[in-house]
Amino acid sequence: MRYAMALDIKKCVGCADCVVACQTENNVPIGFARDWVIENGKGVYPELFLHFESQRCNHCDNTPCVRACPTGASHVIDGGIVKVTHNECIGCGACIEACPYEARYFHPDGYVDKCTFCDHRVSKGDNPACVSVCPTSCMYFGDLDDANSPVSKILRERQFYVLAPEAGTKPQVYFVK
Amino acid sequence: MKEQLMVSGREISNLYPHVDVWGFGIPLYLFIGGLAAGILLFATYYFIKGKADEMPVTVKVSTIIPPIIIAIGLAFLVGDLHHKAYFWQLMMHFRLESPMSWGAWVLTVVFVISIFWPLSYMDDLIVFFEQNNKKWLAKQFKKVQKLINKLPVIPWFIKFTQRNRKPIAYVTFFLSIVLGIYTGILLSAMNARPLWNSSLLGPLFLVSGVSTGAAAIMWMSNNEAEKKLFSRIDIGLIIIELTFILLLFLGFVWGPEAQVRSAEMFLGGEFTAVFWGIFVGMGLFLPAILELFELKGYHIPIAIPAFLILLGGLIFRVIMVDAGQISTYLY
Ligand code: SF4
Ligand code: SF4
Numbered sequence: 382m383r384y385a386m387a388l389d390i391k392k393c394v395g396c397a398d399c400v401v402a403c404q405t406e407n408n409v410p411i412g413f414a415r416d417w418v419i420e421n422g423k424g425v426y427p428e429l430f431l432h433f434e435s436q437r438c439n440h441c442d443n444t445p446c447v448r449a450c451p452t453g454a455s456h457v458i459d460g461g462i463v464k465v466t467h468n469e470c471i472g473c474g475a476c477i478e479a480c481p482y483e484a485r486y487f488h489p490d491g492y493v494d495k496c497t498f499c500d501h502r503v504s505k506g507d508n509p510a511c512v513s514v515c516p517t518s519c520m521y522f523g524d525l526d527d528a529n530s531p532v533s534k535i536l537r538e539r540q541f542y543v544l545a546p547e548a549g550t551k552p553q554v555y556f557v558k
Numbered sequence: 559m560k561e562q563l564m565v566s567g568r569e570i571s572n573l574y575p576h577v578d579v580w581g582f583g584i585p586l587y588l589f590i591g592g593l594a595a596g597i598l599l600f601a602t603y604y605f606i607k608g609k610a611d612e613m614p615v616t617v618k619v620s621t622i623i624p625p626i627i628i629a630i631g632l633a634f635l636v637g638d639l640h641h642k643a644y645f646w647q648l649m650m651h652f653r654l655e656s657p658m659s660w661g662a663w664v665l666t667v668v669f670v671i672s673i674f675w676p677l678s679y680m681d682d683l684i685v686f687f688e689q690n691n692k693k694w695l696a697k698q699f700k701k702v703q704k705l706i707n708k709l710p711v712i713p714w715f716i717k718f719t720q721r722n723r724k725p726i727a728y729v730t731f732f733l734s735i736v737l738g739i740y741t742g743i744l745l746s747a748m749n750a751r752p753l754w755n756s757s758l759l760g761p762l763f764l765v766s767g768v769s770t771g772a773a774a775i776m777w778m779s780n781n782e783a784e785k786k787l788f789s790r791i792d793i794g795l796i797i798i799e800l801t802f803i804l805l806l807f808l809g810f811v812w813g814p815e816a817q818v819r820s821a822e823m824f825l826g827g828e829f830t831a832v833f834w835g836i837f838v839g840m841g842l843f844l845p846a847i848l849e850l851f852e853l854k855g856y857h858i859p860i861a862i863p864a865f866l867i868l869l870g871g872l873i874f875r876v877i878m879v880d881a882g883q884i885s886t887y888l889y
Binding site: 395397400412413414417418419420421422423433445448449450451452453454468469470471472473474475477478479480481482483486487490491492493544545547548549 | 560561562563564565566568569570572573574577579580638639640641642643644645647648650651653655656657658659662747748749750751814816883886887888
């Protein structure tokens with residue numbers, strides 16, 4: 382099993398509903414976020430192009446954050462989801478430095494927190510909170526090993542890219558263009 | 559033209575616009591690790607060569623410093639943790655993959671050895687201070703000695719150290735090299751930061767740490783021959799350090815775009831003046847030149863080059879940690 386996510390940048394309107402859904406679902410403290418939206422502008426007036434990217438932890442296949450962690454608090458669970466055990470984390474920040482995507486943050490309580498792909502929902506067969514609220518349905522989630530999952534289907538049909546592939550982390554959040 | 563804007567979510571001050579989770583604590587910790595490694599490296603090396611009585615400052619007196627500064631370094635490391643109450647988790651795990659983990663273990667072992675090494679020379683130290691008109695220090699050390707002899711177990715460990723100095727010296731020599739390299743590898747293991755992601759960082763930090771150790775010993779020494787020896791060693795180390803720095807930047811400039819961009823911070827960017835002017839100029843070139851003059855017979859107070867090298871070593875680490883956190887693959 383290998384969970385992955387795909388986001389259609391042609392459909393995303395940058396409403397940030399995914400950010401709010403995550404904050405509500407996962408009790409993320411005010412002023413912090415596990416996912417965020419970036420606006421990419423390109424070109425010179427009047428030939429301007431714009432697209433949005435909803436970004437989060439890429440649940441990489443090759444995880445520098447897990448390697449850097451001195452206690453094993455950062456670890457990979459079934460399906461390739463990268464998680465942090467809060468009461469094993471000493472808050473050293475090594476994993477934050479090791480992540481090329483700046484996907485981790487210090488929770489005000491001290492430990493490191495990050496996107497979990499909503500493993501508590503996914504294990505019951507639901508979609509992550511961000512995916513389920515998206516008003517334009519631009520997000521696809523599922524198991525890459527299952528050829529019929531929504532994410533496998535869209536990656537088969539469309540062109541896609543990942544963020545900073547040159548960092549060598551094999552990210553598992555795809556952007557379809 | 560290309561532009562990226564944050565629309566929503568991650569305006570977290572220590573993440574955006576760039577990571578800034580390691581402040582002054584980590585560079586200071588790396589500096590202390592390097593300095594302690596340098597001092598212990600020379601102390602054990604000259605002990606192994608049988609120079610304990612010829613070079614008392616190197617082998618005995620200077621080793622008072624490592625345990626004190628390592629304690630300070632560990633305090634800063636713990637102080638920098640965000641989840642302090644769980645510090646003990648670090649000591650419950652050993653992970654070879656994580657330099658933060660094995661480095662903390664190496665530092666702990668070195669810390670324990672470094673406490674007993676000077677304690678095992680207590681009598682010699684007191685005699686040394688008395689001979690060199692440091693009556694006050696001699697008195698304090700006598701008090702400490704009395705106190706320690708009353709404690710349980712500790713005197714046994716001191717005797718053990720005295721009896722097994724040779725094997726302990728070999729182990730410590732090896733561990734201090736590991737410790738010196740670790741201070742660089744801690745950064746270079748982070749492949750998310752293009753500026754740190756170079757295998758040269760380990761040897762560079764080792765050489766820099768050893769040169770700060772040589773500077774500290776030189777500063778403390780009361781004997782001309784010893785001072786001259788360490789001046790010479792320091793000049794050699796500075797030349798090696800400059801070579802490594804040159805190679806490091808060549809590697810970046812010829813590397814992938816992210817590394818070219820990170821090197822540009824030092825080649826015209828915001829770190830150009832502090833790095834080349836203050837660290838390379840005043841922390842490497844100037845002390846090397848002063849030491850050359852000293853060796854030629856001009857009288858230069860040894861404290862000046864020694865202080866410059868030590869300060870340069872600290873500034874180097876502050877710059878590397880700061881600039882590394884700015885360098886990124888994204889955007
Ligand atoms: S995106 Fe960052 S935190 Fe997430 S798995 Fe990859 S390296 Fe780790
Ligand atoms: S901050 Fe926590 S999760 Fe991150 S590396 Fe340190 S101990 Fe591991």
